[in-house]
Amino acid sequence: MDYNFSDIENSAREKWAKEDIYKVSNDTSLPKYYVLDMFPYPSGAGLHVGHPLGYIASDIFSRFKRLKGFNVLHPMGWDAFGLPAEQYAIQTGQHPAITTKNNIDRYKSQMNMLGLSYDWSREYKTSDPAFYKWTQWIFLKLFKSWYNNKTKKAEPIEDLIAQFEKSGTKDIHAACGEELNFSAEEWKGYSEKEKSDILFNYRLAYLSEAWVNWCPALGTVLANDEVKDGVSERGGYPVERKLMPQWSLRITAYAERLLNGLDTIEWSESMKEAQRNWIGRSEGCSLEFKIESGRYKVTVFTTRPDTVFGVSFITLAPENELVGKITPDSHKAKVEEYVNLAKNKTERERQAEVKKVSGEFTGAYAIHPFTGKEIPIWVGDYVLAGYGTGAVMGVPAHDSRDHAFAKHFGLDIPIVIEAPEGWDILKESYDGKTGKCINSDFLNGLEVKEAIRVVIEEIENRGLGKGKVNFRLRDAAFGRQRYWGEPIPIYYKTVVSRQSSVVSEIPVALEESELPLILPPIDKFQPTETGDPPLARATDWKYKDKDGKEYHYEYTTMPGWAGSSWYYLRYMDPNNANEFASKDAISYWQNIDLYIGGAEHATGHLLYFRFWTKFLFDYGLVPFEEPAKKLVNQGMIQGVSAFIIRVNFVWYQLKNIDMTGAKIPAVYISKEVVDSLPNNEIVSNEIIKLFHSSFLKLNPKFTNKIHEENIQLRSYAYTNIHIPVSMVSDKDELNIDMYSEDWFAKEKLSPTNQVPIFFPQNSKYICVREVEKMSKSKYNVVTPDDVIAQYGTDTMRMYEMFLGPLEMSKPWSTQGISGVYNFLRKFWKLFFDENDAFVGVDPRVDPPTTATPIDTGLTHGSTPTATPTPIELKILHKTIKKIEEDMERLSFNTSVSAFMICLNELQELKCNKRAILEPLVICLSPFAPFICEVLWSKLGHTSSVIKASYPKFEEKYLVENTFSYPVSFNGKTRFMLELPLNISKEEIEKQVLASEDAQKWIKDQNIKKVIVVPNKIVNIVLG
């Protein structure tokens, strides 16, 4: 009986569907284990071969944990809100909900094809009101909270209001936008609008005028992590800086906890580092400089207060409010011109001009707090408005940017640190190097580290500033001028101010009972003519109060990362209408034990979902501070693209069609062309750019082939590569001719269903191979569908694991897939005898004598007739142990090879004993569930192999009484010597030295030393 993967898959699928095998219960006494994949945004392209890498790994691990007796939560859902669906809607008018649904269906069928063991009864999509009700609910919770720096947690805003009413801002240590000072009386005197504005300074979800990343092409605001190199991550459109009212989340309040929490979780070092850098904690102090005129003062933040005597100027950010206030009339025109110029620059221009020094003298001077000297105040766009105080003290001798600035404008460069050797004091910053203060009054002679401590003390004593910790992390922009997202549950109440009778709007939160605020239908997805977000188009979408008065809702929607910030909790209790998840469900499942997903979410999702978890923790809504104990980032499977540049093609008409009904064209490359391919065909990006106008990009199958064939150019003759006709559609430009069938005859090739593209000997071309992220626009996408159709799911699963370590990125290639396929075929054959019947395995004897853990669901018999030999048992238990160890460190590639080794050895012994093969089927089942399920039932089990128990490893079968010692001389291994295990070091040494082989190597040389490491090695040092 041959290995027929499609029959096998069908029969296994049928069985699982009947038993609803992946259903997970919350109500169990078993220990829990939570394995989660980052849920995907279902894009139009479907899954490509890169997606399953993580899914397969987590699936194998889940199945393994189940065999080990855990109740495993392994769910999947959909991150359904997002930009692409809306962009598509704008272009086509098709509602994003429809596109999204179609895409989800496609994804789901592909996932099922991969045999992923998700409990689909827990599936949801973030765009479903039953789900986003709770996203809105958490938003409201944030809106109604402030962060108390004293208790280090979020607290209800009512408590803060109560304190304001009692004693104003006295003794309040809150995370806030700016430090405010008012008394209880003042607070009580404020208008409703003023109170609302003040509270926004403290709320964790707040509305404020903020500099945002505005993307005109997308018509929306983007978060910092959605902007790359000054352009939008999605689409690559230019991004500008714009001041506008903006919903934000006060993630900065959690900066310290987000940073410290990293030490408690098992994430890769690079991931933690990326988050640490993004949070960017730096210690230093604030320092005030009085301005000459006396009315104003500048506060700077510095990490190097020890260099305070080296300050020769102060620079303000162009956006700093002080600029307008302190600039004397004599300098006003020039300064304003500069400020406007700087403000109007796009992010990209600003970044591109990083190395260009620009600035303007304000005409104002500050007084040095220690020397009393006058210091000129400048404006410069190298100072960022959003970081620290938007002002820096210029220490040109010890900071490279200040140095460049001073040099450019001819300012003084006083040296205040003695440069130790190896430290280019003008160019490099201080990073743990040592140096002593000079020309610094009371700091003279002190080490940098010590000087920082002393000077901060002095600054604090004189009331000039205080030691401070600054974070690079900014609050997260939370509003998008978009339709396809969660509506923000806020409406705007109009109020008339008592004093001025000015009408203003106050944002008011919906009541919990009014949730969800449902996304209304709209006719067009563009912004309105007045520039309002698309939601302003919604008709009959108003908040009505008790008196029937109508107010408009917030028009912006939540960003893509809102739903994903808490989604992992919903799987625990997905249909709960009263809570985001019940307390019982959360306390059973706890946080994620293993989280698998792409590393590209390092500073986005992975930071936000830690933030939301900590927030929920503060209210006792979840009993843990970190959402994921262990995180593994699967590597990216890259696409390979080939570029054929300046080439003449010869075209052959399609004749046949393949089994799916599609025409399969192919490409032939002549021997001459291949022979002349440069060995190193990977040309740098520079060349690609140079030829950008004249190359044709080819489909990945073609590319893989080029990749493979180049390796073996010597024996290379011809290759045929499938290539979609659409890919060569610009054939006119490529001078493509029909080619005759004679040519095929001559070349001994079959022209059936092939479109040959011929590279004549004299054509000029360059072939370039490029490895990059798979993307539809790059024509380098390979879907798992084709691979599965050809080799089956079990092969696909094992092959993706066999490619290499999970975390490593690698280009996709099917080179080597036959190794895995052959393995499964041979494994299958092990169960059948020469007559192709499933009698190869010995039957069991009726009636059962003893119960063993592996005979769950057995219909007949229990004791195998054939007794396994010690060597067979050794092979089995060696494998059981190895797989278990590899699982612990998620080393799936080595487990696959362990199975191969095991099979090779059993094949050698022609072993077909039930006692060996039955446990092996269980071990292999997480990797190749289909074949194992079918073999399992052929072995006589009625229940699924999924319900089996992982075989118990028995050390006793591996015990050896001899060890084969490698004996080396001066570190070089010369021969092996088999010795008993239980003899002493001295005895080993004696026996080794006495051996014939050793004598041959020693001859008359002097033995200096003999190192014996029991069970490892013997090394003899001669000389």
Add this chain to the structure above:
RNA sequence: GCCCUGGUGGUGGAAUUGGUAGACACGCAGGACUUAAAAUCCUGUAUUCAUUGCGAAUGUGCGGGUUCAAGUCCCGCCCGGGGUACCA
């Protein structure tokens, strides 16, 4: 620039705590079966030299070092991948 990663045969990769480098697989070469091909099976396969057999030397990006012993640890470089970028 800074931070993180990685660099091992023709290829993907293995070597888990410093202890036989190259497991496993692909590819390739030779052989068996076959009219032939495919499939399958067997043998070989790091490099160089030697080859009648035995062998020998070199070898984990480069240069040093520690050690009886280094792919693994230390110092200094080079190259690839990812992140970040006036963060004071």
